[in-house]
Amino acid sequence: MGTSPSQVQHAEEKAVLVPTRYPGNDRYRSAAVCRRGHAASAALESVPLAGDFCSQCGSPVLRACTKCEARIRGSRYGIAGGYRPPDFCDRCGEAHPWASRQAMLYRLRDQLDSEALEDAERRKLEQLLEKLESPNVSAEDERRFVERLRSVAPRLMDEAKPVLRAVITQAVLKGLGL
Ligand SMILES: [Zn+2]
Ligand SMILES: [Zn+2]
Numbered sequence: 691m692g693t694s695p696s697q698v699q700h701a702e703e704k705a706v707l708v709p710t711r712y713p714g715n716d717r718y719r720s721a722a723v724c725r726r727g728h729a730a731s732a733a734l735e736s737v738p739l740a741g742d743f744c745s746q747c748g749s750p751v752l753r754a755c756t757k758c759e760a761r762i763r764g765s766r767y768g769i770a771g772g773y774r775p776p777d778f779c780d781r782c783g784e785a786h787p788w789a790s791r792q793a794m795l796y797r798l799r800d801q802l803d804s805e806a807l808e809d810a811e812r813r814k815l816e817q818l819l820e821k822l823e824s825p826n827v828s829a830e831d832e833r834r835f836v837e838r839l840r841s842v843a844p845r846l847m848d849e850a851k852p853v854l855r856a857v858i859t860q861a862v863l864k865g866l867g868l
Pocket of ligand 1: 724725726727728744745746747748749
């Protein structure tokens with residue numbers, strides 16, 4: 691049996707789905723990861739995908755950031771094994787679909803740590819962030835955290851938007867005009 695024209699066409703469509711290269715000097719290969727976070731390939735350059743769905747859970751497999759379409763960071767050149775998909779896109783900062791709420795809250799905490807703030811403001815924001823980490827956080831707690839962040843750290847507020855969109859209730863963000 692030879693290759694039918696429709697199979698050839700299918701192969702060409704797949705080739706288009708190879709992610710855009712990370713701009714500049716990329717030290718990482720491109721990965722393919724399912725929406726729930728199972729790695730299908732840590733190095734698409736040498737381990738092409740067998741299919742479009744995860745062999746472990748059946749979810750669609752992604753090959754690029756859903757926001758900026760950069761490659762998903764795969765294994766580092768020169769390093770074999772031990773690959774774990776990153777929770778965030780290293781190009782645009784968007785959380786990948788498999789990032790857990792806890793991973794996003796850690797990110798927010800790291801961002802807060804690296805921001806220059808007065809001690810009193812930092813403590814206040816940390817207290818509010820602790821409430822976000824609690825399983826029974828209220829909409830009021832969420833609103834107070836975002837409002838505070840916006841007034842004392844507007845630059846960070848911008849940087850943290852992808853995370854806020856994922857961890858703060860939609861209605862609260864809308865109420866704050868975000
Ligand atoms: Zn999966
Ligand atoms: Zn991205």
